[in-house]
Amino acid sequence: MIKRTRTSARSQLPDREAALERYSMRANVYDGELALFEPLRQEAISRLQLRKGESVLDVGCGTGLSFEPLKALVGEQGTIVGIEQCPQMLAKARERIQAHGWEGITLLSEAADEAHLRGQADAAIFHFTHDILRQPEAIANVMRHLKPGARVVATGLQWAAPWVWPVNLFVWGAAMYSVTTMDGLDKPWSVLATFLHGTEVRATWMGSIFIATGTWSGRGPDA
Template sequence: MAFPSGPHRRPDASLSVAKYRLRAARYDLELLPFEPVRTEAIAVLDPRPGETVLDVGCGTGLSFGPLLRRLGPQGRVVGIEPSPEMLELARQRVAVHGWRGVTLLQAGAAEAPLEGLADAAMFHFTHDVLRDPQALDHVLAHLRPGGRVVAAGLQWAAPWMLPANLFVLGAALYSVTSMEGLEQPWTLLAKRVQGLQVRTRGFGGIYIASGRIAEHAPRPHGAG
């Protein structure tokens, strides 16, 4: 990749909250061009009636509607979001639509007070979470054996795809706190799930990765 990957530092949770405090009011508009990615990621995740899905870094709740349409009246979405400003907008969205199957948790992915085992987890444009082993381990430990995972977001395209990489650079500068791993953002996930498949979109600047939790994965104390 011709562009530097940025400082090789761990994601900064407090900086991320500060970034999204500034972005909250315009977030839905900024994400509008990526809605086809969200739609495809949810299709890949394949939520089923009655299941529980963890929406990690749920933002303003843009994924809630599409998820709930597949989950049906008995399904449940657990939205995890550290930014109070973003979560307040998600809360308003839930109230406007009268969704009863949504639980909102204001917490980072590594500390979210999750209960029981969910059926699937979605990471939509959550680069910092995907590069945080503690956060990944905490979320994935609360999926049932065989649970499904999908992650979608930005990645560096091939070096000769300059327009795509300029787009990725511009989007990443205001949305992530570390560009470490932007060449292959799913590498930590690949070590934790089985059968990882990666699809690329946007001339290589966007990925959708999916896999499953092992059928005999160890469970943390209190997760089952």
């Protein structure tokens, strides 16, 4: 049973219980809510430059909306590991896999910092996973299971410039709905970047969305 806790997005650290509660309630409607953002998913995934037979970690995979475009690139021999802490979201991901009859997709029903990953993947995607991006232990766990030089992409909400305050109203509303900490919304990729080489960040949607890419340095933060 999910313990009722505060669901405010004002704490500095991500609130696991609040996130579980929030996404357990959203699981049935989540795919529809994300429809507007789907072109961003395509762009993020294309930046991973995946090839047939490669392996990719989908961190905070939710209902598995990235599986189809990822599978199209890695092919039948390629593998995907979806990491997701919310059982209701993961159940939707499982249904999606069964409906498509996909092979080679493993689901881990665990928080990203505790996930029992095996081996080392070629790439990782963090698509709209602000809470995870604010947890260095979660990022470190993922990086330990990437090959040095692995491609990494992260996307999500960020504060736009202060003078475009109507855009920031959108960011505020969307963040209150989907993340449990506002911490780091000015540079959500900042912790991830300490693990990567050559981080490049593109802002889109009038500055309210970022797409960050880089490669795993293989040597820990700021190596």
